[in-house]
Amino acid sequence: MTDIMDAETQTTLDAHDWFADFEKALTSGDIDAAAALFREDSYWRDLVAFTWNITTVEGPAGVRDLLQHTLAATQPSNFVLSAEPTEADGVTDAWFTFDTAVGRGSGLARLTPDGAWTLLTSLDELKGFEENSGADRPHGVEHGAERDRLSWKEQRELENAEMGVTTQPYVLVIGGGQGGIGLGARLKQLSIPHIVIDKHPRPGDQWRNRYKSLCLHDPVWYDHLPYMKFPDHWPIFTPKDKLGDWLEMYTKVMEINYWSSTQCTSASFDEEAGVWTVHVIRDGEEMILHPTELVFATGMSGKANVPRFPGQELFAGDQHHSSQHPGPEPFVGKRVVVIGSNNSAHDICAALWEAGVDVTMVQRSSTHIVRSETLMDIGLGDLYSQRAVDSGITTEMADTIFASIPYRILHEFQIPLYDKMREVDAEYYEALSRAGFDLDWGADGSGLFMKYLRRGSGYYIDVGASELIASGAIKLINGQVRELTENAVVLSDDRVIPADVVVYATGYGSMNGWVKDLISEDVADRVGKVWGLGSDTPKDPGPWEGEQRNMWKPTQQPHLWFHGGNLHQSRYYSLYLALQLKARLEGLDTPVYNRAEVHHLS
Numbered sequence: 001m002t003d004i005m006d007a008e009t010q011t012t013l014d015a016h017d018w019f020a021d022f023e024k025a026l027t028s029g030d031i032d033a034a035a036a037l038f039r040e041d042s043y044w045r046d047l048v049a050f051t052w053n054i055t056t057v058e059g060p061a062g063v064r065d066l067l068q069h070t071l072a073a074t075q076p077s078n079f080v081l082s083a084e085p086t087e088a089d090g091v092t093d094a095w096f097t098f099d100t101a102v103g104r105g106s107g108l109a110r111l112t113p114d115g116a117w118t119l120l121t122s123l124d125e126l127k128g129f130e131e132n133s134g135a136d137r138p139h140g141v142e143h144g145a146e147r148d149r150l151s152w153k154e155q156r157e158l159e160n161a162e163m164g165v166t167t168q169p170y171v172l173v174i175g176g177g178q179g180g181i182g183l184g185a186r187l188k189q190l191s192i193p194h195i196v197i198d199k200h201p202r203p204g205d206q207w208r209n210r211y212k213s214l215c216l217h218d219p220v221w222y223d224h225l226p227y228m229k230f231p232d233h234w235p236i237f238t239p240k241d242k243l244g245d246w247l248e249m250y251t252k253v254m255e256i257n258y259w260s261s262t263q264c265t266s267a268s269f270d271e272e273a274g275v276w277t278v279h280v281i282r283d284g285e286e287m288i289l290h291p292t293e294l295v296f297a298t299g300m301s302g303k304a305n306v307p308r309f310p311g312q313e314l315f316a317g318d319q320h321h322s323s324q325h326p327g328p329e330p331f332v333g334k335r336v337v338v339i340g341s342n343n344s345a346h347d348i349c350a351a352l353w354e355a356g357v358d359v360t361m362v363q364r365s366s367t368h369i370v371r372s373e374t375l376m377d378i379g380l381g382d383l384y385s386q387r388a389v390d391s392g393i394t395t396e397m398a399d400t401i402f403a404s405i406p407y408r409i410l411h412e413f414q415i416p417l418y419d420k421m422r423e424v425d426a427e428y429y430e431a432l433s434r435a436g437f438d439l440d441w442g443a444d445g446s447g448l449f450m451k452y453l454r455r456g457s458g459y460y461i462d463v464g465a466s467e468l469i470a471s472g473a474i475k476l477i478n479g480q481v482r483e484l485t486e487n488a489v490v491l492s493d494d495r496v497i498p499a500d501v502v503v504y505a506t507g508y509g510s511m512n513g514w515v516k517d518l519i520s521e522d523v524a525d526r527v528g529k530v531w532g533l534g535s536d537t538p539k540d541p542g543p544w545e546g547e548q549r550n551m552w553k554p555t556q557q558p559h560l561w562f563h564g565g566n567l568h569q570s571r572y573y574s575l576y577l578a579l580q581l582k583a584r585l586e587g588l589d590t591p592v593y594n595r596a597e598v599h600h601l602s
């Protein structure tokens, strides 16, 4: 154990002592001594380094259990503080690196005089299979003279011609949105034979096809893809078509094996052969692929949730889900009713109003709203903003800090931020309430990000529509839809809303539904619900699971994985998914600790 610090401050000594004791306990196999270094209310979150899983254990008992199952194989050593520990309010933050038998890792600990409060350990790379970057970057050219050598272009063409035809991908990623593309880049850098398939004609079409007015709701500092950050002149909120073009460019320059216009129609796992049989239609032609590992990156906002109401077949006008909404132009001069009150509903209503369309929003349940500027400042500003960058917080640091707060207590960190937002924007919320808008702050007041992690829905980041609702420019009606008639939406209390067009901004179904469609109901049930934490809040039933269900980690169906989420999650967790896949490709032993049980089917 080495301490890089020269200054022998008390803080440094504390962190030094803690890690020295921790390493001594681990290397001598003294699991009780290691567990005793943690507080009763402590959390150890591990991303693949000890557990070959993404999992969090709690308290000394949890630490003991984790180590009993993983210590012998992991052989952790060489814990080194990688930055000067900092102390605030009695908690010392300590950044560190360490080795395992097969890899190198890093982490962040929060230490108190009573012991460790939180510990994050994550695997950064596998020994012997490091990515070729920096000093180890590829040469690009082989100097000298050689007959019949292939140029870079010819090699790429050869790989493209062979992959999936005469050679099989080790990993097949179904879905080439931002998630599949980011993962594809990681697979490429780790030299994992792969194909990413998508039914759209071009990478980025996922975003291009969304409603015209859409810009990313999250700011640029939060949205970088792996390896290649957006340039400094990039707008804070990326317009959707610009993001589409970035994804297309990224796919090309990152040399991802990407098959456009390719739809997966079915997949089954052959237990005996240990490979999948995946049927795809590529440019209209049927093909069969045999990957060993199959990743669903089909999007948690990909399977449209279209509600069924009596009378829909009678409705004479246009009705479509928000994912099919073309923008306002075709509806000028018409009366549009938008059912739903989350992000898409607001964006669509605002764009319709801008085009002079008569638009009504039907709010069926309460919605959490935060003003974009307030969220940027209070919610994200410390980690993902120009302010954070200027104060030396890199994207990588921000990602680690965020990941180091265990989900069990994340809401406690979030509640004060949202209390502050409520206070700062008190007048704004009063105006919305006066207009009849039904507001909420999440089940426990923890706001937007917890809602996102728990249920992936139920909020709007206000970029302008709320003002239109408060002023009545967008008409607001609260109630439940009972039926449609030829020319109206009728609510359960008999109110009739005349309509020429109905837009269902009613959200999306679980990724689990894709498994049912493409593999089988049996496998979908074995894998269970995808997303959510088990927080026992609306749309996220308990019991507590501690991590996002089925995301980026081994599922109950061997060789089947899920990837996705927002740009931040895709960027960060794609590394841990890619390392798990690489370890399997290279035949490393990957015993999974604490594989999550299935409590809910969908």
Ligand SMILES: Cc1cc2nc3c(=O)[nH]c(=O)nc-3n(C[C@H](O)[C@H](O)[C@H](O)COP(=O)(O)OP(=O)(O)OC[C@H]3O[C@@H](n4cnc5c(N)ncnc54)[C@H](O)[C@@H]3O)c2cc1C
Pocket: 174, 175, 176, 177, 178, 179, 180, 197, 198, 199, 200, 206, 207, 210, 214, 215, 216, 217, 218, 262, 263, 264, 265, 297, 298, 299, 300, 301, 302, 343, 344, 518, 563, 564, 565, 566, 567, 568
């Ligand atoms: C209106 C809206 C606004 C959003 N704003 C933001 C934001 O500001 N910031 C942010 O980070 N996130 C945002 N999100 C959420 C999320 O990041 C996006 O939904 C994002 O597109 C998810 O990326 P993905 O790659 O996981 O899935 P998707 O982009 O949905 O891509 C999945 C892909 O899978 C393909 N696919 C599915 N089935 C098959 C099959 N059988 N065969 C072949 N291909 C298949 C689809 O064609 C699709 O291209 C937003 C979502 C919506 C709906």
